[in-house]
Amino acid sequence: MSDAAFSTPARTFARPSLKTRLAAKGFDGTTLLVLPGLVAVLALFIYPFLYGVVDSLTPETGAWYENYRRFFSDPFLYNTIAATLWLALPVTILNLALAVPIAFRVRLMRRQKLLTTLLVLPITLGTVLVAEGLLNFLGPQGWFNRTLVTIGLLEAPLRLTNNYWGVFASLLITGFPFAFLLTLSYVSGIDPAIEQAAATLGANARRRFTRVFLPLLVPGLAVTFCLAFVQAFAVFPSAVLLGAPAGPTRVISIAAYSAAFEEYNHSLGSAIAIIMGLVQLAVVLAVLGLRGLFYRGPAGGTKG
């Protein structure tokens, strides 16, 4: 917006209105629709987040970095990062690895509703039902061990609850449907004509997958990975109910919660929460960074 143009009367006449000029830059009535959402997120997320950062840097005693020093010098605290990653990463990868082939099969089915409903069922269960169910189902006297012992696969029941595997199973059950639904909608968004074109040109199933679908799917998969990972990383109730919350499944959210609401040290709680956010953000940014290396563009077809 040059002021020189404004001062010449002849140019002012030809100059489009402010509204038109803003519209040319992409600002018009429609753009303003972004405001309510933006304000909400700024007020409810960014502000509390910054408040948390400041809170974590103003401990009750000691220097400004006291909370962080304490976290990284206490193995009971810093080991929670490894414990959380050790749960969340394998579960997320397994969930995606299961979701992609199943989504590809389901895509071809005519009657998808029953299977989709079954696979989506775990969303409705809730952590407590899954925890209670798994405690019984996977327990030493549960149906799982009983069946395996009866058919002779096992000599003695496996110990699958109140340890790493209990939490793993619960994350798998609650995380899979989410990963599946998202993957399915991304897979379905790809125009079948693209696959038919590839098949016409002689590409077999594997080549169609690796050369056609996978590149189109990578952005969606990256988003799915991130969202599934966020859920798994934030694991909290099931780590308490199904795991060993003082031992191998003492995840970082337990540490943050107990610092903030059991020791009433909200400064340390915020610090742990921020560290938790940073660790997860690092993983997510790495995944999204990798996504940037792939094709980005429409995967649906347009009718000419």
Add this chain to the structure above:
Amino acid sequence: MIRDRGIGSKLWRTAVWAVAILFVLNLLGVIATVVMNSLATRWLGTWLPVDFTTRWYFSAWREFQLTEVLLVTFQVVFVVTLLSGLIGITTAYALARREFAGKRFAILVFLLPLLVPPLTYGIPLATLLYQVGLGGSFWGVVIINLVPSIPFVVLVMIPFIEQIDPRVEAAARVFGAGTGSLFLRILLPLLLPGMLAALLLVLVRTIAMFELTFLVAGPTSQTLVVSLYYAVFASGVRASQSIDAMAVVYMVTTLFWLVLALRFVNPTQIVARAKQSQAAH
């Protein structure tokens, strides 16, 4: 539709189905365990319980003041779904249709709440809410639940909106449609599947959102998940059958919404649209 007939792809197909069936079987086992236990008089170390009874449901309903808890849960969930739908869909529309300076920043702002764990912003936000006196109240629970819901709606809706050809809107404009009728006659019908899908996911996610609600819920603003958690956490006081009965009630409430929504919405609606346009060629 392309079907491969090779032996390799047959094996692969069988393997995929086997894994899916195993998953579903174990899942049904887990659910059946809880349902059966909630109906059992006594069940220790045998395949099936000694005897069946429904009295746990009545005692659980009284013990946990379920009527009140369910009422609060639905109020919270509907207010959250409504608000995040209104705010999220308008935002998603602007982000999908316009290119403007600062758009990348705006998208980042909407992505962040989904990319950091709930407790990261939950702990400071809960501290703030307690400071302004909203901690433990209904609106505190609603506000904290909006933080992940709004960006979630935005993120889910953007691709749905982008899939609608802007030329459809332009054509409607050419034929003289105003903003109101453009929205009602063109956008709403085209977006409805996406909107319902997004709102359904928000609804189910909010019913299930434990961490955030747990941080701010007071005695009168507990949702079902939180009071369930407290019930299990303080177990020993209550019979496991009673807790399981309540967990079943929780499942049925969520399942009801899910089944209802699935009647209107096929989660794979997008594929159906692609196939239809295929047939029209």
